[in-house]
Amino acid sequence: MQDKMQDKNKTQVLTKARTGLEHLIKTAGKSLTVAGTSVARRDDPLKVTGKLKYGADYPDEGFLYGKILRSPHPHALIKSINTKKAKELEGVVAVLTAEDVPGRNGFGAIIPDQPVICGDKVRFIGDGVALVAAESEKIAHEALKLIEVDYEPLPALFDPRDAMAEGAPKIHESGNLLSDDKMVKGDVDAGFAEADVILERTYQVPFLEHAYLEPDTTMARLQPDGVMLVEGPMQAPFTTRRNVAPVLGIPINQVRVRQIHMGGGFGGKEDSPIDIGCRAAVLAWHTGRPVKISLEREEITIQTAKRHPMIMELKVGAKKDGTLTAFQGVIYDEQGAYASLGPKIPPAGGSHVHAMVMMPGPYEIPNVKVDAYLVYTNHPYGGAMRGFGAPQVHIAHEQMMDELAAELGISAVDIRRKNAFKLGSATATGQVLNQSVGLRETLEACAERFDWDRRLAECGWVDQAKTKRRGVGVAMGWYRTSIGTNGDGCGAAVHVHEDGSVLLYSGITEMGQGAFTVLPQICAEELGIEPGDVRIVQPDTDLVPESGPTVGSRSTTLMGNAIILAARQVKESLLDTASMMLMVPTERLEARGRKIYDRENPGKSLGFAAVAARTMASGKRMIGQGWWTPPPPSLDGHTGQGSPYHVYTYSTHMVQLVVDVETGEVALEDYVAAFDVGKAINPKALEGQIEGGVAMGLGYALMEEVVLDHGVTQNPSLQGYLIPTMLDVPDIQPLILEVPNEMGPYGAKGIGEMPNIPATPAILNAIAHASGGRVSRLPADPEKVFWAIREAGGPPQA
Amino acid sequence: MSTMELSFKLNGRALTLNVAPDTLMVDLLREDLGLTGTKAGCREGECGACTILVDGTPMNSCLMPALKVQGREITTIEGLEKADGSLEVLQEAFMGEGASQCGFCTPGMILTATALLKQNPDPDEGEIRQALSGVLCRCTGYRKIVQAVKAAAKARA
Numbered sequence: 001m002q003d004k005m006q007d008k009n010k011t012q013v014l015t016k017a018r019t020g021l022e023h024l025i026k027t028a029g030k031s032l033t034v035a036g037t038s039v040a041r042r043d044d045p046l047k048v049t050g051k052l053k054y055g056a057d058y059p060d061e062g063f064l065y066g067k068i069l070r071s072p073h074p075h076a077l078i079k080s081i082n083t084k085k086a087k088e089l090e091g092v093v094a095v096l097t098a099e100d101v102p103g104r105n106g107f108g109a110i111i112p113d114q115p116v117i118c119g120d121k122v123r124f125i126g127d128g129v130a131l132v133a134a135e136s137e138k139i140a141h142e143a144l145k146l147i148e149v150d151y152e153p154l155p156a157l158f159d160p161r162d163a164m165a166e167g168a169p170k171i172h173e174s175g176n177l178l179s180d181d182k183m184v185k186g187d188v189d190a191g192f193a194e195a196d197v198i199l200e201r202t203y204q205v206p207f208l209e210h211a212y213l214e215p216d217t218t219m220a221r222l223q224p225d226g227v228m229l230v231e232g233p234m235q236a237p238f239t240t241r242r243n244v245a246p247v248l249g250i251p252i253n254q255v256r257v258r259q260i261h262m263g264g265g266f267g268g269k270e271d272s273p274i275d276i277g278c279r280a281a282v283l284a285w286h287t288g289r290p291v292k293i294s295l296e297r298e299e300i301t302i303q304t305a306k307r308h309p310m311i312m313e314l315k316v317g318a319k320k321d322g323t324l325t326a327f328q329g330v331i332y333d334e335q336g337a338y339a340s341l342g343p344k345i346p347p348a349g350g351s352h353v354h355a356m357v358m359m360p361g362p363y364e365i366p367n368v369k370v371d372a373y374l375v376y377t378n379h380p381y382g383g384a385m386r387g388f389g390a391p392q393v394h395i396a397h398e399q400m401m402d403e404l405a406a407e408l409g410i411s412a413v414d415i416r417r418k419n420a421f422k423l424g425s426a427t428a429t430g431q432v433l434n435q436s437v438g439l440r441e442t443l444e445a446c447a448e449r450f451d452w453d454r455r456l457a458e459c460g461w462v463d464q465a466k467t468k469r470r471g472v473g474v475a476m477g478w479y480r481t482s483i484g485t486n487g488d489g490c491g492a493a494v495h496v497h498e499d500g501s502v503l504l505y506s507g508i509t510e511m512g513q514g515a516f517t518v519l520p521q522i523c524a525e526e527l528g529i530e531p532g533d534v535r536i537v538q539p540d541t542d543l544v545p546e547s548g549p550t551v552g553s554r555s556t557t558l559m560g561n562a563i564i565l566a567a568r569q570v571k572e573s574l575l576d577t578a579s580m581m582l583m584v585p586t587e588r589l590e591a592r593g594r595k596i597y598d599r600e601n602p603g604k605s606l607g608f609a610a611v612a613a614r615t616m617a618s619g620k621r622m623i624g625q626g627w628w629t630p631p632p633p634s635l636d637g638h639t640g641q642g643s644p645y646h647v648y649t650y651s652t653h654m655v656q657l658v659v660d661v662e663t664g665e666v667a668l669e670d671y672v673a674a675f676d677v678g679k680a681i682n683p684k685a686l687e688g689q690i691e692g693g694v695a696m697g698l699g700y701a702l703m704e705e706v707v708l709d710h711g712v713t714q715n716p717s718l719q720g721y722l723i724p725t726m727l728d729v730p731d732i733q734p735l736i737l738e739v740p741n742e743m744g745p746y747g748a749k750g751i752g753e754m755p756n757i758p759a760t761p762a763i764l765n766a767i768a769h770a771s772g773g774r775v776s777r778l779p780a781d782p783e784k785v786f787w788a789i790r791e792a793g794g795p796p797q798a
Numbered sequence: 799m800s801t802m803e804l805s806f807k808l809n810g811r812a813l814t815l816n817v818a819p820d821t822l823m824v825d826l827l828r829e830d831l832g833l834t835g836t837k838a839g840c841r842e843g844e845c846g847a848c849t850i851l852v853d854g855t856p857m858n859s860c861l862m863p864a865l866k867v868q869g870r871e872i873t874t875i876e877g878l879e880k881a882d883g884s885l886e887v888l889q890e891a892f893m894g895e896g897a898s899q900c901g902f903c904t905p906g907m908i909l910t911a912t913a914l915l916k917q918n919p920d921p922d923e924g925e926i927r928q929a930l931s932g933v934l935c936r937c938t939g940y941r942k943i944v945q946a947v948k949a950a951a952k953a954r955a
Contacts, residue, residue, distance in 0.1 A: 047901030048837020263902030512900025691939030
């Protein structure tokens with residue numbers, strides 16, 4: 001079935017006009033030996049023995065321990081700070097306030113609007129007002145208690161709509177509206193006039209915590225040559241470097257950032273290392289001693305970036321047969337106190353921009369209007385978290401589709417069949433999807449594997465006493481590869497050595513997703529050697545080329561392409577040598593299985609290592625460099641029309657669950673998640689991404705919420721902030737389809753973020769199907785499900 | 799602060815140390831003994847990354863005063879590797895099934911599963927999930943961990 005789909009799609013692709021061909025790296029049609037196989041994870045032996053060193057596992061090398069004094073007020077002026085007593089405490093080496101920041105007193109992944117140390121005002125509970133470095137963590141804690149700060153509280157804002165209101169207190173001088181964007185296609189009024197049914201709904205989602213298990217750690221030390229070295233688990237070493245340098249007032253080349261293997265990131269370790277990296281560097285700068293800042297779990301929950309909360313208003317119109325005629329939406333995207341990764345980066349980067357583009361769902365709708373607002377409040381700040389704006393709007397549009405189907409009396413699957421994107425569809429931004437569109441295939445494959453029709457027919461009361469009802473749910477999704485900004489280039493270098501071993505230089509980080517396994521696979525495939533022959537260099541800004549951040553489901557695709565280009569450059573040099581050694585023209589040479597041979601006479605061959613040694617001895621190129629940038633994104637600033645992202649991954653999820661209508665408790669029974677991934681470079685690692693992503697989406701649906709009351713986090717721990725355990729997650733069946741992406745390495749598209757996106761609405765839809773209760777304000781914990789069932793007039797009786 | 803003498807068996811070797819009474823087991827292992835395979839994820843007994851075996855029973859070392867292990871037999875992840883460098887069946891199974899992603903929960907998972915398989919050599923899926931539910935994983939969705947435990951049980955049968 002898979003093969004048939006591929007062939008069908010390929011034929012269709014050939015008939016369509018395409019753009020961006022100059023970005024095409026031809027990898028299609030190559031018969032693969034290494035890419036496409038489930039090569040074991042490179043770091044597994046270290047992980048199962050406990051030998052892998054995470055940030056906190058590095059031995060104490062005379063570190064000072066850094067701590068941050070945090071604001072207890074959500075919004076206040078700082079009248080004065082007295083650090084005298086803290087400085088006098090034995091073991092305290094430095095107590096720093098705003099005037100001690102040597103350079104720019106601000107950091108941020110996009111806009112440096114967050115003070116390294118707040119000087120005049122604080123904007124959320126957790127804002128840093130002083131830094132301490134001491135001989136022990138305990139002393140540093142004590143010192144924090146001795147700092148006296150006099151605050152003058154200001155009125156605080158906790159709802160983006162209040163913050164947008166005229167006359168609202170300004171959180172930042174520039175105003176509270178950080179960004180507003182608009183997407184307009186066709187004529188929504190005409191579209192609604194054509195509709196037989198119009199529905200209007202509002203959905204609301206809270207702040208979420210990444211809850212990566214490894215707490216953040218950073219180490220900063222001023223080296224003898226004056227270079228500031230910052231080390232830690234992080235997703236974006238280059239972004240960290242870009243911030244540390246101006247904060248210290250030194251050039252970028254005077255800062256060196258080394259990444260340490262991460263114990264999970266999920267987007268959260270994109271900007272928290274900037275925060276503590278800058279602060280540790282300032283302390284190291286002042287003390288001349290190495291400084292370590294380790295965040296405690298409570299600090300992580302209070303201080304670091306979260307998934308953006310959104311209030312989403314939707315209006316959708318459809319004909320009786322389910323054909324969508326119009327979609328209108330408004331997004332209030334709450335940024336919180338600081339810009340972090342939220343704001344727009346032209347043309348199509350930014351949380352609200354991304355949410356806006358995705359909001360109408362993966363459906364053909366002729367008339368669309370969406371307004372998106374990104375607004376400062378006095379809450380913690382929104383950053384990147386697996387899906388960056390997309391999970392929120394999927395929760396809205398996928399529930400809306402089910403509500404619409406129910407209103408029209410057609411099935412949840414049929415309404416999606418009717419409207420889903422196919423090859424040649426135009427999105428709400430007017431982008432024509434001209435290649436690699438496997439959405440409908442995921443729907444059909446998922447329905448078949450899940451046995452949707454049978455399961456649907458078998459739903460209903462589970463027990464005689466009518467306390468439990470079984471239901472099924474479906475949701476679809478789409479997600480971009482790369483981040484929609486102009487500067488999304490990615491560099492790699494491949495160094496072949498005279499013994500045939502290879503070093504791969506890449507700035508893409510390993511956080512558990514498998515980059516350090518998949519990227520060497522791509523390199524080995526291209527050079528015709530084994531993955532074990534390639535060692536990937538731990539990202540270090542002094543060693544690896546600029547690769548951008550490890551975010552946006554961009555690593556395999558963008559870095560994969562850069563690696564292919566780098567490998568090809570050095571391979572050319574090797575084939576040139578082999579050609580002379582074998583007296584065979586280079587066009588006839590094939591590199592595969594550590595051999596280079598004559599395609600027309602495979603017996604005529606040389607070992608890869610022998611060719612490498614001769615190439616080296618001949619003084620020829622041994623290093624290849626590659627740089628790949630996706631086709632330039634476009635999105636008109638006034639109409640929101642254009643091609644914001646170069647390719648999309650598609651997915652359909654189906655779930656079966658049981659709701660206890662007396663208690664509101666939900667138990668998942670079965671789950672199938674189908675994806676069009678373009679090409680699975682490492683199927684087992686890919687399955688792992690899917691299974692883990694679904695579990696994360698489950699947490700979003702049923703239990704996760706950073707509970708805030710007047711800006712105070714009520715559940716700053718894993719006791720209060722629940723994530724799914726092994727008992728909450730069902731046996732998730734991943735289903736991988738491959739509709740090749742002609743822009744991707746061997747056809748691959750991004751997959752890191754897609755898996756959790758449809759999971760949340762699929763579960764919410766199944767809850768509604770089982771119990772009649774529709775939860776429009778997440779999470780659907782037992783209490784909300786209980787009341788949603790009552791609001792719906794009780795569970796269906798049939 | 800005065801210290802107290804503590805004797806216990808760690809990964810098969812008898813040890814006697816002087817420890818401050820407020821020392822937590824996780825810190826004794828990680829900081830004093832350099833055994834960083836035991837992870838500290840939350841320091842509140844929730845995540846299970848700090849799981850060690852105390853006389854064969856999985857326990858959170860982050861809530862445990864070190865003095866509590868007086869006379870006990872402690873196993874950490876470092877204790878599973880045999881002298882010849884070969885690994886336990888469970889460790890092999892975790893690699894074979896792709897059960898580690900970031901790997902931060904892996905030591906706690908493997909030790910908890912070790913205790914399970916010792917008590918119940920052929921657990922069904924429900925028993926595996928129940929036994930391992932105290933260890934959190936944010937990466938894998940648990941499926942491949944369950945498969946690894948099943949595979950290890952099968953390999954040992």
